[in-house]
Amino acid sequence: MEPILQINHLTHTYGEGTPFQRSAVEDVSxxxxxxxxxxxxxxxxxxxxTLIQHLNGLLKPTSGEIxxxxxNIWAEPKKIRDVRFKVGLVFQYPxxxxxxxxVYKDIAFGPTNQGRTGAELDRCVREAARLVGLRDExxxxxxxxxxxGQKRRVALAxxxxxxxxxxxLDEPTAGLxxxxxxxxxxxxxxxxxxxxxxxILVSHSMDEIARNAQRILVLKGSHVLMTGTPGxxxxxxxxxxxxxxxxxxxxxxxxxxxxxxxxxxxAVYTAEExxxxxxxxxxxxxxx
Numbered sequence: 001m002e003p004i005l006q007i008n009h010l011t012h013t014y015g016e017g018t019p020f021q022r023s024a025v026e027d028v029s030x031x032x033x034x035x036x037x038x039x040x041x042x043x044x045x046x047x048x049x050t051l052i053q054h055l056n057g058l059l060k061p062t063s064g065e066i067x068x069x070x071x072n073i074w075a076e077p078k079k080i081r082d083v084r085f086k087v088g089l090v091f092q093y094p095x096x097x098x099x100x101x102x103v104y105k106d107i108a109f110g111p112t113n114q115g116r117t118g119a120e121l122d123r124c125v126r127e128a129a130r131l132v133g134l135r136d137e138x139x140x141x142x143x144x145x146x147x148x149g150q151k152r153r154v155a156l157a158x159x160x161x162x163x164x165x166x167x168x169l170d171e172p173t174a175g176l177x178x179x180x181x182x183x184x185x186x187x188x189x190x191x192x193x194x195x196x197x198x199x200i201l202v203s204h205s206m207d208e209i210a211r212n213a214q215r216i217l218v219l220k221g222s223h224v225l226m227t228g229t230p231g232x233x234x235x236x237x238x239x240x241x242x243x244x245x246x247x248x249x250x251x252x253x254x255x256x257x258x259x260x261x262x263x264x265x266x267a268v269y270t271a272e273e274x275x276x277x278x279x280x281x282x283x284x285x286x287x288x
Contacts (some may be wrong), residue, residue: 003067004166004198005032005055005087010064012050024050026222027064032166032200037192039213039230040202043244046219048202049092052168055200056087085114088164092171095143095151103129103146103154104139110162128161132187149180153187160191166198167191173208181205185212210234210248210269218245231267250274 010028015021025047032038042048053059054066057073057080066073073083091097100106104125111124129139132153138146143154152172159167172188173181189212192199203209209216209230216233218225220243226233233240237247237255247255247269254268254277264277 002034003031004034004036004069006067006070007031007051007054008065008067010051010054010066011062012047012054012059013062016062023062023222025054025219028219028222028224029064030217030224030227032198035196035198037199037201037212037214039209039216040200040219041204041206041209041216041245042219042225047222048219049170051219052089052170052200052202055166055168056084056089058084058089085110085162086164087166087168088159088162089168090156090159090170090172092174094155095148098143098151098154101142102139103134103141103143106143106154107139107157107161110158114162124161124163125157128157131160131191132157133183149176149184152176152184156184156187164197166200168200168202170202171204172201173203173205181208188212204246206234206246206248206251210250218243220244230269234269235267237266 007028007030011023011026013021013023028047028051040048040052050059054061060074068083068086073080098106100109107125107128108121111121116124125139126136129136134150134153134157138150143151146154156172169188173184176184185208188199191197201209201213213230215227215229217227218233218240225243226236226239234247234251237251240247250271250273251269254264254266254274257264258266262281264274264281268274268277
């Protein structure tokens with residue numbers, strides 16, 4: 001598996017040269033592999049939003065570089081728009097960016113700017129709508145007639161319609177009820193599985209990250225604190241908590257059991273894994 005994105009020594013400083021100077025991300029380096037589902041976590045102010053806005057050129061590094069397929073995205077500044085078609089970013093509360101008369105026109109806005117017309121444009125719009133669970137009859141409605149969750153789907157469909165190679169999601173389920181969150185994440189999982197695209201998910205929900213990400217990047221104080229598989233990261237639960245971060249509920253239960261002397265493996269982070277550990281211990285005589 002080859003890296004699709006490489007972030008090398010990225011630093012972004014706000015207010016440079018003023019008394020208010022501060023670095024939102026500082027000397028951050030990591031790779032994103034092609035087809036990977038990467039989760040990014042960190043408390044408020046850790047630099048998550050600033051970091052992801054560099055991935056498609058919305059922000060320009062103070063120093064360091066972003067490579068897409070091995071090429072610096074700022075090598076030709078006049079072509080930065082092409083990068084934004086390849087790396088699609090869905091902001092937190094993206095429904096606030098809807099503006100067209102109909103759902104169809106809102107979804108069509110991006111691919112139209114890519115130069116798609118006619119039957120090809122129609123196919124892009126309808127396929128993207130289907131991917132996020134929007135029905136054909138909803139395409140002729142005003143986006144402002146829809147529920148909050150449906151608006152979120154329209155905004156996501158507008159990015160998917162451009163068929164980006166990398167999909168970056170900034171808190172995509174924020175503000176949705178539990179059923180809406182799980183339904184939207186199920187659509188995103190299906191998209192990842194069926195289209196083999198790279199997904200980067202920023203979320204404050206450790207359970208959401210644990211259920212979906214193949215690898216996790218943890219930010220603290222504008223730096224990378226750790227990276228690894230969910231098992232590797234959540235095995236360091238005490239370190240995460242001391243850094244002001246949460247851990248999945250199942251991991252907290254496993255920690256409480258270990259404090260009571262029950263030898264649960266520290267890398268447990270899903271209900272299925274916890275169940276397996278308890279069965280293993282019971283069969284081995286290690287738990288009543």
